[in-house]
Amino acid sequence: MTMRRIEIDKNRLLSWGDRYRIYLLFAVIFLIMAIFAPRFLTIFNLTTILRTTALHGTIAIGFTIVMICGQLDLSIGRIATFSAVLAMLLQPQLGFWLSVPLAVAAGAGIGLINGLLVAKAKIHSFIVTIGTMTILQGLVFTISGGNTVSLASQEAFAASDFLSNPVIPLLPVRVVIFILLVLGFDFLLKKSRPGRNFYLTGGNRTTAWLAGIKTDRVLIGAFVISGTMAAAGGVLFAMETMAATLYLGENSLMYVVSATIIGGTIMSGGKGGVLKTAVAVLTLEMLYTGVVLFGLGNEVKIFISGLVLAVVVLYEAYAMYKHEKIIGQRPELIRELERKKEKG
């Protein structure tokens, strides 16, 4: 009897650890960096980490929602670049308060096209987003003429100042916007009906449809959110730095995919969360900054990011493998048999 009790506790501990894995990882990496990495706990360093996190993290919000729906959006990085370039080009004519919403709306429009092609034309999202990715690549270079678009007007300075001034120490306006977005979407996903529909659609599309959910609309909605968030991340980043390079969102895909997976969202859909993804982005960013602070090069950074992703994927796949082996069997019976085997 006591034996059984311990076993249950162990399982509960394991499942608890699995659920809050990303927070544990975050705490461990933060502690390691804080203790060993030189100049890690400085205001400047922490703010830099938060700023980069705000770029990739905002993009990751939308990606996570698309992935919860069981789809894939590879065009996010390019949407971020495109919207950033668009916002920079429009700002001289329209000013800050008009150009930003317009550029974000453009991102939403691209998301809508993605969503319509996936949900209504029933083309695989992997293919659709490779297509839009190629199209956007061309568009970015066409509208920008192949150069980095930068601004140096009075108004641009004002906008940049507004976005980068800390509201409270460590938290510039852009980071605050990011945090609000994360908390907002997390609440939406967990507590509201539309949010729950994302999970249900991702879990099993046919069942969701039979239960009366308009799955097409849910999918389109997910892609629109993804486009909007990618655009918002890119635009705000460009506005703060007053320049949109044509490779702004190039690394985002790698970042965002890694973070979403490490954060516990699964590719088949129906599981995951925005908050966890955001924490994962922050964790990865700390890890990368730590690598730089230790004086190691870019190659180590790439290697580590791959290794972390590989370990997490392998761990999850192995857990699934073990789980599938038990399906159709009776675990209690097997445990009892094993116990008997140990005894005699």
Add this chain to the structure above:
Amino acid sequence: MNQNSTVDSRAVQTNIFTSFMGIVGIYAIAALFILLGAVLQMTGVINNFLTSRNFINIIDSVALLGIVASGMAFVTYSGHYADLSAPTTMAFSGIVAVEMLRFGFFPALLGAFAVGIIIGSINGFVIGKFKANPIIWTLAMSYVTMGVIRFIWVNRQIYPGIITDDVRAIMLFDNIYRFRLFGVISMPLILMIILVIIGQFLLTKTPFGIKLKITGSAKRTAKFTGINVSLVIGTAFLLSALAATVAGLAVTSLSRVGAWYIGEGYDFRAVTAIVIGGMTLAGGRGSIVGVMGGTLVIGIMNNIMTLLGIGTFSQDIIRGMIFIMVVGINAKTLRSMGRDDA
């Protein structure tokens, strides 16, 4: 008609036309594009389209892509989307080959293929045995490989001329890309055709091909039929890595430099070629010959756009649109014929 016979409402009436389209498929589109080019030339909009020189150029420009795609097609066929580690496999095998040139030409080839086999086996084992998600796993694998390459060679590029003084080895290595049969047929084209023939043979005439088809169309069924699904999927990934190795050797030989960035962009381009060539991401449908057709269509399309004087960036836009359109039409046709789709 016999009244008692049950009628499956989903059964499709195939006639000569549909079965013809099923076989020819992508080549019809290729012919359409050639026709478009011919019309454009007749009306005097473009010149030099219908010349043998131009067709050789078209094929040469996409032969490398064809090599990568003909291997990756096995992965798509098995229902595992794509092998995103192909570009780094190309880079790694290329750079190892250049480094190994110091021992001679054949050890270099051996080294390159060893790299391909190792990467392919790891991919195949993890995805086949543990059912890891293929896209995410191969992405992770490509970062790890990229990190290893850049760590070992410290972000440097290496040249065959610096590695060794063996002129014969360097010449042989250069000829991996530059050799021309009868002075016309280039080596990448020969390699592509050989790989396509081997691939098509494997896919249609061997037990492995049949197992792969069943695995791709219905994995659970395949498992219950007694097929070693893990092994079949693993082999698909191994074949993909081997084809990537061949392409990596050719690219490295072309640029005469081994570097980490070689092969960039070949992952998504190969997927494009495969999917345009009529393979569906759901798996179990399509053929390697079709994939070669898809590659040719991409080549002809690029060629016409370049001759029309369309800029590189506008070409991207058009290419993306045509890609989505072709795949959309393909999926719609399959659905209207009552077959499931990707």
